[in-house]
Amino acid sequence: MSSTLLEVKDLQTYFFTDRGTVKAVDGVSFDVEKGETLGIVGESGSGKSVTAASIMQLVPSPPGDIVGGEINFKDENLLDLKMKRIRKIRGNEISMIFQEPMTSLNPVYTIGEQISEVLRLHQGLNKDEALEKSIDMLEKVGIPSPEERVHEHPHQLSGGMRQRVMIAMALACNPELLIADEPTTALDVTIQAQILELMDELRDEFNTSIILITHNLGVIAEVADKVAVMYGGRIVEQTDTVTLYKDPEHPYTAGLIKSIPKIEGSEGKLKPIKGTVPDPLNFPNGCKFANRCNYAEEKCWAEEPDLEEVKPDHYVRCWRWKELDLKNESEVK
C-alpha cells in the first residue's frame, strides 16, 4: 500500500518587489508518496525553484514570503514548525540538490570535510567514522578513487563529478525525500545518463521519494512516475507520466511536447508555441496561457479556470479541455 510522505496544499509564495507583487507560486497542491518520483516541468520563471525553496523554507525574505498553504511532511505542517526543527529536518529527512553545484559547495573545504560535516551534524558520527562514511558515499555515486578524491577541493573536480558529490552529500543521511532542482541541466548527456541511473538505483535501494525539477521533457519521461506541469506559478496539468505524454489535455502541455524535435528524426517544421511568457506582473487576467493559446476564446480572457479532476488522478486547468482534440489539433473531439 502506498502512503503519502509529503502533501503540499494550496501553497502561495509571493515576492514583494518595488514593481509590484510577483505571485511566483500561486495555489500549488500535490502529493508525493513513499518511493515515488514526482516530476515538475515548465518554462523558465514558472515557479519550479520557488516551489522547491518553499518546501525547504529557503525562500529569501524579504522580498519573498510564503503567504498561504500547508506543507505537510509526515504528520507535521512544516510551516508551523520552529526554525530549529526545520534545520534538523533539512539535510536529514529532506535534502536538496541544486542546479549549480559550484554555488552550493564551499570552495574552501575539501569534499570530505563537507560531507563529514553533514554526517557529524545529523548523525552524530565522530571524525573518523564520518570520513569513512564519506568515502563510502563517494564510491556509491561513482567517483573513481574515492580515498584520494575525498581530500580534494571542489575546483579540482569536473562538473559531472561535482554534481555527483552534491548527490553524495544530499544522500549521506538517507533522506526520505530528495528534491533535485535541474540536477543534470548543466551536464553532458553521457554524464546525465549516469546521474539519472544513480538516482534510480538509490530509489530502488532506499525507497527514497524524489521531486525532480527540470525543463527537459526527456528526463521527466525517463524517471518520473507522475508529472506536474507549471505555468505562471500554477499547476496547469498533473497526471501519471504515461498519460501526460500520450493524452495531454492542456494546450500548453500538448504544445510543449510538440515543440521538441524527435531523436528518431521528424519531417517538416517544428511546431512552436507562439509568443513568449509574459512579464510576471503582466499575465492575462483570465487563463494565464490565453495570449499564447491557439484555442483561447472570450471566456478564457475573462476568467481563470480551476484545476479540475477530469479523470481519476488527472487534473487540468482549462475551460475547453472537453471539446478540444489536441492530438489532431482541432477544436472538436
Added chain:
Amino acid sequence: MADNILEVNNLKKHFPINGGIFKRQVNSVKAVDGLNFNVKRGETLGLVGESGCGKSTTGKVLLRLLDATEGEVKFEGRDIHKLDKKDLRSLRKEMQMIFQDPYASLNPRMTVAEIVGEPLDIHNLAKGKEKEERVRELLDMVGLSSKFAKRYPHEFSGGQRQRIGIARALAVDPEVIVCDEPVSALDVSIQAQVINLMEDLQDELGLTYIFIAHDLSVVRHISDRVAVMYLGKIVELADKDDLYDTPKHPYTKALLSAIPVPDPQRQREKIILEGDVPSPINPPSGCTFHTRCPYAEDICKQEEPVFEEKGEDHLAACHFTDKLE
C-alpha cells in the same frame, strides 16, 4: 562534384600552457587536433560532442577569430589563415558567427538599431537613410517589429535577443554562419521558434550553416550532415540519417543511446560510459576514446585508427567498426 564552400585540412589549435620560473611553454591544451572535413555550399553541417571537445574553438578557428596552430581552412579555395589584414576584412563579410548566450553577446548600452547597424558601418555598406532602411528590413526578416529599433537588449526576452543576434549576423549578407549553441539557452517552446526562423532564412538567402550544439535531437532536425567530435578530433561524419540510424563509431553510439527520449513508453537500452572525458592536455595514446570504450582492445591503446570511409560518404575512425552491428 559537390561544391565545397569550405575545405578544412589537418586543422589544429593548441593553447600553450606556460609554467616554471621563466614562464616557458611546458605543455599545451590540444583543443582542436587535426580536423579534416568539407562543408558544402548551402548545407547545414552539425557539430556535436561533449563539453570541452573543441566545438567552439573549431568555430572560432574556422572564422579566424583565433589563429590556427597548424593546417588550413580554405574558403572558396583561399586559405583564410594566409590572408593579409585587408583580405581578411572582406572575408569577415562572408563568414559570421552567432553565439550561445544571447545575454552576453549584445552590448547592453547600444540600441537594437545600433547593434544591427554596426556591421554596416564597419564594412562601409550603408549610411544614413539607407542604413535605417536596411536595419528595418533585417529586423523584419527575423520577425521583430521595427518599433523595437530604439530599445535596449535588456528589454527583450532570450528568444528575442537571439533574433537580434541573428539580424546582426545577417547584416553583411554573409555566405556562411557558424552558429555556436544558438538555442541552448532558450526554453523549448522558444527554441522551436528560433530553429524555424533559421531554416526559413537559409532557404531564402541560400546560407551555409555550421551548427554547433550538444542537443542531438535539435542537431538531427536542422542538419544535413553531422560531425561528432571527441577530444579535439572528428570521430565520425556522415549524412544525418546514416549517422543516427547506423552509427559506425562506439562513441557516437553511446552518445545517441544516452539521450533521454520524451516518451515514457519507448525507453531504450542505454550504454552508460564509465568515467569522464580525459584531459586534452595529455590525451590518451592510440585511439583517444580507448579509456571509455566498451569495445577497446590492445591495439586501440597503441595505434590511432584512421578516419576513413566505412560506408558511402560515411567516415569514422575506429579499429572495430564491425563489432557495432
